[in-house]
Amino acid sequence: MDFNLTAPQEAFQKEVRKFAEAELPPFVDIMDKENRFPHEVRPKLAEMNLYGIPFDPKYGGAGADHVSLALAQIEISKILAPVAMHMQLQHVVGDRFNKLATEEQKLEWMPQICEAQKVGCFGFTEPDTGSNPKMIKTTAVEEADCYVLNGTKRFITNAPWADVMCVFAKLEGDISLFFVETDRPGFSTTAKMEKLGLRGTDLSDVILEDVRVPKDHLMGGKGGKFDALKDAMTIGKLCLSAQCVGLMQASLEEAIKYAMTRMHFDEPIYELQAIHWLLAEMASRLEASRWLVYRAAFLKDQGIDSIKDLAITKLFVTSTAVDVCRWGMQVHGAYGISKEYKIERLFRDAKMYELLEGTSEIQRELIVRRLPR
Amino acid sequence: MDFKLTDEHVKLRKEFFNVCEELAKKRPEGFTGLEGCYDTDEGWAYHLDCAKVFAKRGWLTLGWPEEYGGQGTIMDKVFMSEATGYYDVPGVDIFGVDMLAPTLHATASQEIKREFLPSIASGERMWCELWSEPNAGSDLAALSTSAVRQGDEYVINGQKIWSTGAHRAHWAFALVRTDPNADRKQKGITFLLFDMKTPGVTVNPILYMDGGHLYNEVFLDDVRVPVKNVVGEENQGWGVTQTLAAFERSNLGAIMGMHRQIEELVNYCNETKVKGEPLAKNPLIRSRLAKAACDLWAAHALAYRIVDAQSRNEMAAFDASAVKVFSGELQARMAQLGTEILGPYGQVKHSRWALFEGFFEKWYQQSFILNVAMGTNEIQRNIISWYGLGLPRMK
Missing domain, CATH: 1.10.540 (Butyryl-Coa Dehydrogenase, subunit A; domain 1)
Known part of the structure; x- marks a missing residue:
């Protein structure tokens, strides 16, 4: 057992930290206040090879591991979590191509995804499905030279301006997976949603009306793609759990900074025991969460089935992030609710993670079904 | 009983x-x-x-x-x-009806009462409170806004903060320092009233995390206020603030709001099906709703006890702290529960996708304020420990 990061992981972490601290602050207000995605960030992230961290360099990836992916997500989220969420979607979509596309398709699509020339989105959730794949209503019908897709997908991140979408649909009664270019006739999106946190990661419904895709757009053959969904969600859960760690780290740093400068009864509130306890709780929960995320990433790198471990990680880390960011606000007192302090954005962003990639209830189900009996 | x-x-x-x-x-x-x-x-x-x-x-x-x-x-x-x-x-008007009026009844002269109470009773004049300052929040007596007497007027200079509704209010009640040389910081403070349209009053918004305009910072630059607008005596304003104990402290309005939200959530769970079954049959959701209902009824009982004690002038100093901490933290938990039950729809702002007109998304943010406003919960716990439990006084 060795809890140290490897030299390359540590160097990568430092490099991403430096990049995030230097490049991302100007985008904070654009994303959070204007609720707009700053596309000028894409080439910067691509230059750092942050869109395809664990993918093979021959497909444009960085050839690193999932621990490195988690480290990058933490560092980016410390400054601006919705950018990390945008990166997450590129990884989820890239990973589907990596595992299910033909060699020719991989060589065509993955470099474009890793360089952010193409942006991907992931279409599973529907108005009536929530987290239950059996309830999918989007259909695919086979015709002589194509598949015809019909349905509505909901809460689709990146959808308003994505170039390609991975779409889960029912084909001959079973779940299949397709990739769909978003400029195909019949593909449309609704207005983007206004939401509590992670603003700037544009979210909308996607409407598929008789969208025709070539037969080679069926990924990994007909049917049986519930496993592909669960596998894709392990990447999603790893990334968003890492994002929560970034938010908690930022909250702790902001709380300490505020407590050191806020005077109360002629001394900084950092000297008050009530504040000590909040900061100590925040630090403890942050460290526990960090190691859960590292462990989940490590298991994924080892090729060990990590659905249960990622569900445990997601369940613990997302609810912990809500607590830690709330305590960070509490340290700020009334100033915490003001838009002039960073902590209120962290508080709003943290809440989003409990509600995405399967609710906490679904995580509990995934865990219990995999416990030793 | x-x-x-x-x-x-x-x-x-x-x-x-x-x-x-x-x-x-x-x-x-x-x-x-x-x-x-x-x-x-x-x-x-x-x-x-x-x-x-x-x-x-x-x-x-x-x-x-x-x-x-x-x-x-x-x-x-x-x-x-x-x-x-x-x-x-x-x-x-929580400031005029709930806070200022009982204060005037207890401490003000007949002239002040005759001048200011009728417009509160008729609902025509709305008020705001100008108390907190950037460096005087929980330690309110550290306030430094100065009022210097010149003839029949005070000339006021300073900055106030967290002034709820100051951008809408017609009049303000303020705490100002009239004797900077007093031997204790609680002395030398005066409680006075003035029109928010008085020259020298500037109101700037402090936007809440949801973007709403509720709070303000208020700058007072050579604001001239008639001496006759003092409530109580000059330099005795700290004592006037203590009569705000008469302000109804049960927090029952917030508690009843939570009853309404529980009812809304129960209706939603009865009507919404997941995997063909109503959410209301989900054991986890049932358990959490039941726990919330228990907590809510405990808060309700506590609130009634406070009302009873207050009506008999028997309310202890820490009673209000206890109900504030309990019902404030409950409100945050309830908002959390609402967003969790609604799932991803719980984070959507007002739009055609939002359930309950986006109420829970907004409430999740608004519910936090009770835990830091009017003395943070850390301060309240200190008061409970000190006054209520007899533990040594600490900062």
Whole structure:
């Protein structure tokens, strides 16, 4: 057992930290206040090879591991979590191509995804499905030279301006997976949603009306793609759990900074025991969460089935992030609710993670079904 | 001990609820809580309209002495808070009706009472509180806004912060330092009233995390206020603030709002199916709703106990702290529960995708404020430990 990061992981972490601290602050207000995605960030992230961290360099990836992916997500989220969420979607979509596309398709699509020339989105959730794949209503019908897709997908991140979408649909009664270019006739999106946190990661419904895709757009053959969904969600859960760690780290740093400068009864509130306890709780929960995320990433790198471990990680880390960011606000007192302090954005962003990639209830189900009996 | 309401109370309570139910039908879309009153022109107009309705029925003077148009008791006022809280109906100016009026009754001269109470009773003049300063929050006595007497006027200079609704209010009650050389910082403070349109008053918004305009910072530059507007005596303002203990502290309005939210969530869970089954049959959700209901009824019982103690002038200093901590933290948990039950829809702002007009997304953010406003919960716990449990005093 060795809890140290490897030299390359540590160097990568430092490099991403430096990049995030230097490049991302100007985008904070654009994303959070204007609720707009700053596309000028894409080439910067691509230059750092942050869109395809664990993918093979021959497909444009960085050839690193999932621990490195988690480290990058933490560092980016410390400054601006919705950018990390945008990166997450590129990884989820890239990973589907990596595992299910033909060699020719991989060589065509993955470099474009890793360089952010193409942006991907992931279409599973529907108005009536929530987290239950059996309830999918989007259909695919086979015709002589194509598949015809019909349905509505909901809460689709990146959808308003994505170039390609991975779409889960029912084909001959079973779940299949397709990739769909978003400029195909019949593909449309609704207005983007206004939401509590992670603003700037544009979210909308996607409407598929008789969208025709070539037969080679069926990924990994007909049917049986519930496993592909669960596998894709392990990447999603790893990334968003890492994002929560970034938010908690930022909250702790902001709380300490505020407590050191806020005077109360002629001394900084950092000297008050009530504040000590909040900061100590925040630090403890942050460290526990960090190691859960590292462990989940490590298991994924080892090729060990990590659905249960990622569900445990997601369940613990997302609810912990809500607590830690709330305590960070509490340290700020009334100033915490003001838009002039960073902590209120962290508080709003943290809440989003409990509600995405399967609710906490679904995580509990995934865990219990995999416990030793 | 008797938890039962009298027939007269039941009848009056029903009347409050009936009127508020009707007023709720006129509520502007997206109106939520205190922020709803101050954030938009529509919300402010609705607040004033409701105030007129209540004033016409004499409901803004519940518990006042009869000579100033008062009627009823503090218990009647509590029932009204329950009704306005349940239906999220504004109209009762928390600063004018709930805070300033009882203070004036207890401490002000006849002239002041005659001048200022009628416009509170009629709901025509709305107030704001100018107390906190950038370096005087929980340690309020550290305030430094100065008032220098020049003839029949004070000239005021300084900055106030966290002034709820100051951008809408007509008048303000303020704490200012009139004797900077007093031997204790609690001495040398004066409580006075002035028109927010007085030259030298500048109000800047502090936007809440949800973007709403509820709070302000207020700059006072050579603001001239007549000496006759002092409440109580010059330099005795700290004592005047202590009479705010008469302010109704049960938090029953917020508690009744939570009852309403539980009902809404229960209806949603009965009507919404997941995997073909109503959410209401999900054991986890049932358990969490049941736990929330238990907590809520505990808060309700605690609130009634506070009202009872207050009506008999037997309320201990830490009672208000206890109910504030308990119901404030419960409100944050309830908002959390609501967003979790609604799932991804719980984070969508007001739009065609949002459930309950985006109420829970907004409430999740607004519910936090009770834990830091009017003394953070850390301060409240210190008060409970010190006064209530007899533990040594600490900062």
